[in-house]
Amino acid sequence: MAAEGGEKWILTVTAQTPTNIAVIKYWGKRDEDLILPINDSISVTLDPDHLCTTTSVAVSPSFTHDRMWLNGKEVSLSGGRYQNCLRELRSRASDFEDEKKGIKITKKDWEKLHVHVVSYNNFPTAAGLASSAAGLACLVFSLAKLMNVKEDHSKLSAIARQGSGSACRSLYGGFVKWIMGKEQDGSDSIAVQLTDEKHWEDLVIIIAVVSSRQKETSSTSGMRETVETSELIKHRAQEVVPIRTIKMEEAIAKRDFPAFARLACADSNQFHAVCLDTLPLIFYMNDTSHKIISCVEKWNRHEGLPQVAYTFDAGPNAVLISHNRKAATLLLQRLLYYFPPQSDTDLDSYVIGDKTILKDAGIHEMKDVEALSPPPETKDNTQRNKGDVSYFICTRPGRGPIVLTDESRSLINPETGFPK
Numbered sequence: 098m099a100a101e102g103g104e105k106w107i108l109t110v111t112a113q114t115p116t117n118i119a120v121i122k123y124w125g126k127r128d129e130d131l132i133l134p135i136n137d138s139i140s141v142t143l144d145p146d147h148l149c150t151t152t153s154v155a156v157s158p159s160f161t162h163d164r165m166w167l168n169g170k171e172v173s174l175s176g177g178r179y180q181n182c183l184r185e186l187r188s189r190a191s192d193f194e195d196e197k198k199g200i201k202i203t204k205k206d207w208e209k210l211h212v213h214v215v216s217y218n219n220f221p222t223a224a225g226l227a228s229s230a231a232g233l234a235c236l237v238f239s240l241a242k243l244m245n246v247k248e249d250h251s252k253l254s255a256i257a258r259q260g261s262g263s264a265c266r267s268l269y270g271g272f273v274k275w276i277m278g279k280e281q282d283g284s285d286s287i288a289v290q291l292t293d294e295k296h297w298e299d300l301v302i303i304i305a306v307v308s309s310r311q312k313e314t315s316s317t318s319g320m321r322e323t324v325e326t327s328e329l330i331k332h333r334a335q336e337v338v339p340i341r342t343i344k345m346e347e348a349i350a351k352r353d354f355p356a357f358a359r360l361a362c363a364d365s366n367q368f369h370a371v372c373l374d375t376l377p378l379i380f381y382m383n384d385t386s387h388k389i390i391s392c393v394e395k396w397n398r399h400e401g402l403p404q405v406a407y408t409f410d411a412g413p414n415a416v417l418i419s420h421n422r423k424a425a426t427l428l429l430q431r432l433l434y435y436f437p438p439q440s441d442t443d444l445d446s447y448v449i450g451d452k453t454i455l456k457d458a459g460i461h462e463m464k465d466v467e468a469l470s471p472p473p474e475t476k477d478n479t480q481r482n483k484g485d486v487s488y489f490i491c492t493r494p495g496r497g498p499i500v501l502t503d504e505s506r507s508l509i510n511p512e513t514g515f516p517k
């Protein structure tokens with residue numbers, strides 16, 4: 098073993114990486130192995146306090162093979178995507194030395210040393226939220242720190258991209274653009290930060306986690322089928338997205354909410370339209386998703402100017418981006434009016450994340466939800482859809498990945514190199 102210090106040492110790094118939601122969607126690849134998209138996309142990073150992945154990675158000469166545990170269960174790292182990320186990172190690893198601990202690892206040693214990866218999400222994985230984006234980004238970011246990879250975040254984004262396309266956008270906070278690139282080797286298909294999370298701090302994001310019994314088509318296979326069978330996707334990728342991306346960048350730069358909302362809603366709708374144009378057709382939204390859109394559209398129309406934008410990924414959950422705190426408060430009242438919890442659910446677990454919005458909305462206990470009156474834009478006494486939403490998460494735009502230096506946050510036992 099080239100590394101010094103005996104066989105006992107274990108070196109660990111822990112990092113936290115946010116998830117992101119696209120407001121201009123990535124859908125369709127031009128290269129399946131390198132994960133190169135057919136259009137640019139833009140996302141907003143969500144506050145890691147409410148949605149993030151924490152990953153601890155460790156290296157030791159005593160490890161016999163690369164191993165990973167996700168949310169408490171061991172998962173295989175043998176898949177091509179993981180292997181591509183590990184290979185790319187190992188090839189960029191640098192010498193490392195910790196004199197105090199007597200650890201010296203040369204660039205060459207990294208090829209032979211094995212790693213342990215322990216990862217968990219701070220939000221329910223079953224929720225169908227973009228856990229793969231945060232997960233892959235965190236794997237790449239934490240291993241890059243461990244292996245002393247000296248590349249910048251853009252280069253790291255190109256590695257994370259090979260784990261899962263949308264993961265490349267989780268390397269930054271705020272608003273992020275994934276530039277599709279032109280090169281065949283994918284070297285220019287990278288993510289860049291458009292603005293940091295402070296630029297548009299007023300935005301409030303409410304996610305409605307919609308109950309779904311249906312097994313959804315994965316993004317990977319769904320977009321492959323769309324590219325193979327849809328005519329509409331060509332029009333979208335070649336004609337619509339290039340113009341829409343420029344307009345979206347302008348709207349974000351100017352914090353022009355009406356333009357932002359119109360573009361985000363239109364893009365979500367078109368993404369779901371190309372899914373319907375796929376053979377066999379793909380439905381990601383369900384009746385509840387449609388009811389949420391209708392609630393938002395009625396209210397936006399009633400106000401004359403958009404108060405909230407909606408966007409849906411490859412599933413029925415709604416991501417609702419409100420103009421500001423006031424709009425978020427009014428939105429939450431509407432959401433709780435139309436989608437109250439089941440009688441046996443407590444309010445504390447029904448609205449999670451930033452609960453201060455609940456307080457601003459004057460809702461302190463379940464009887465306040467029951468007492469909500471129908472929104473003024475509702476003409477008839479619209480039915481309340483109890484139990485259609487599993488829960489709501491209140492969040493906001495957030496920062497990019499960070500290393501957690503507090504050892505107590507590590508998910509790996511520093512003595513054994515195994516999950517705590």
Ligand code: DP6
Nearest residue numbers: 119122123261262263316317410411
């Ligand atoms: C609808 O990144 O999950 O969320 O690259 O095959 O891993 P792979 O797909 P993935 O697709 C995400 C699709 C989307 C839109 C988006 O995030 O831009």
